[in-house]
Amino acid sequence: MIDRKEYFKRQIIMRDFGMLSQEKLLASRVVVVGAGGLGHPALVALALAGVGHLTIVDHDRVDVSNLHRQFLFSPKDSGSFKADVAKSRLEVMAPFLTVESMPVMVVPENIIDLIKKADMVLDCSDNFKAKFLIHDACLHLKKKLVQTSIYQYEGQILYFDAQKDSPCLRCLYPEKLSDGCVGNCAEVGVLGATAMAFGSLQAMVAVEALLDRPNIKTGEILTFDLKSMESMKHSFAKKETCAHCTHQKSWEEILLEYQTNYEIDLPNALKAKEQFVWIDIRSSSEIQRDDYLFLNDTPALPLFKVPGLCEALEKHKKYLFFCARGIRSQRLVDELHRKGVANAYSLKGGLSAVRGL
Numbered sequence: 255m256i257d258r259k260e261y262f263k264r265q266i267i268m269r270d271f272g273m274l275s276q277e278k279l280l281a282s283r284v285v286v287v288g289a290g291g292l293g294h295p296a297l298v299a300l301a302l303a304g305v306g307h308l309t310i311v312d313h314d315r316v317d318v319s320n321l322h323r324q325f326l327f328s329p330k331d332s333g334s335f336k337a338d339v340a341k342s343r344l345e346v347m348a349p350f351l352t353v354e355s356m357p358v359m360v361v362p363e364n365i366i367d368l369i370k371k372a373d374m375v376l377d378c379s380d381n382f383k384a385k386f387l388i389h390d391a392c393l394h395l396k397k398k399l400v401q402t403s404i405y406q407y408e409g410q411i412l413y414f415d416a417q418k419d420s421p422c423l424r425c426l427y428p429e430k431l432s433d434g435c436v437g438n439c440a441e442v443g444v445l446g447a448t449a450m451a452f453g454s455l456q457a458m459v460a461v462e463a464l465l466d467r468p469n470i471k472t473g474e475i476l477t478f479d480l481k482s483m484e485s486m487k488h489s490f491a492k493k494e495t496c497a498h499c500t501h502q503k504s505w506e507e508i509l510l511e512y513q514t515n516y517e518i519d520l521p522n523a524l525k526a527k528e529q530f531v532w533i534d535i536r537s538s539s540e541i542q543r544d545d546y547l548f549l550n551d552t553p554a555l556p557l558f559k560v561p562g563l564c565e566a567l568e569k570h571k572k573y574l575f576f577c578a579r580g581i582r583s584q585r586l587v588d589e590l591h592r593k594g595v596a597n598a599y600s601l602k603g604g605l606s607a608v609r610g611l
């Protein structure tokens with residue numbers, strides 16, 4: 255049995271720390287969304303600092319292209335859920351930690367349940383849709399949030415404490431940003447050291463905020479350029495017209511903003527059929543000779559003939575994906591939108607709707 259005081263000796267003796275701070279961390283519950291390049295250093299730093307309970311939320315699976323920066327994974331973990339693998343590594347590493355793994359995507363329907371017990375949420379996600387959703391839910395439940403984003407060699411960290419009367423992310427960006435406007439790691443690349451530096455900084459902000467002495471003010475942005483080594487802190491003002499941080503919107507009203515409508519029903523799809531590139535995502539064995547008669551002369555392309563889908567899609571075209579019942583195509587289109595493809599749609603009901611014509 256490891257002695258706690260002995261284990262944490264080096265940080266307990268630090269100025270401004272002591273056993274009281276240590277006990278506070280051990281009693282803390284933190285939710286980390288994203289077990290990727292930022293999540294790794296953040297999770298390890300929090301686990302080893304003695305945060306008592308960590309929840310790891312990530313629906314993604316380990317891929318070989320993650321390994322150069324996501325150091326908790328090894329090649330044999332390929333295909334496993336990141337949240338599960340990270341949990342098993344942290345359990346071995348940190349003797350005073352309880353870890354929970356949630357291999358799910360954060361969506362409007364589950365975000366409240368995922369964070370409701372947390373003292374603090376760390377947003378280590380890589381897309382704007384998740385960032386706004388996590389922020390809005392933290393604001394609604396008055397949870398502390400540290401949010402980090404990186405772009406190549408630069409990054410920014412924001413801290414929000416919704417208990418305080420301070421500006422929110424919606425004051426900074428009244429219009430939600432979409433994922434098409436800034437490249438993600440898969441598109442523009444990322445250096446492992448950049449992600450590790452920002453994940454560690456994020457953990458440091460989280461620790462100080464958990465100890466109620468935040469090193470970034472709520473509603474303040476810390477930016478750091480690791481190429482020039484220049485850092486800057488700047489604050490932004492609360493917008494009196496912001497319906498979010500003035501709590502004028504109910505959670506139900508906020509949820510409505512997240513409802514996506516990428517599904518097109520058959521009558522509307524047929525009215526505009528030449529405007530779409532129709533892509534059949536069923537397997538070759540499901541496709542029958544007369545399946546595309548309803549399209550008359552508009553061509554349909556089976557997906558198995560389109561390798562590397564994301565790269566193959568052109569920005570100026572509109573793609574309508576269809577399958578047998580519209581379930582697989584809806585799932586694919588959700589995934590494409592998450593990856594920043596805005597011009598992808600799903601045929602509601604799939605070919606079963608065609609049979610009902």
Ligand SMILES: [Zn+2]
Nearest residue numbers: 422425496499
């Ligand atoms: Zn606001």
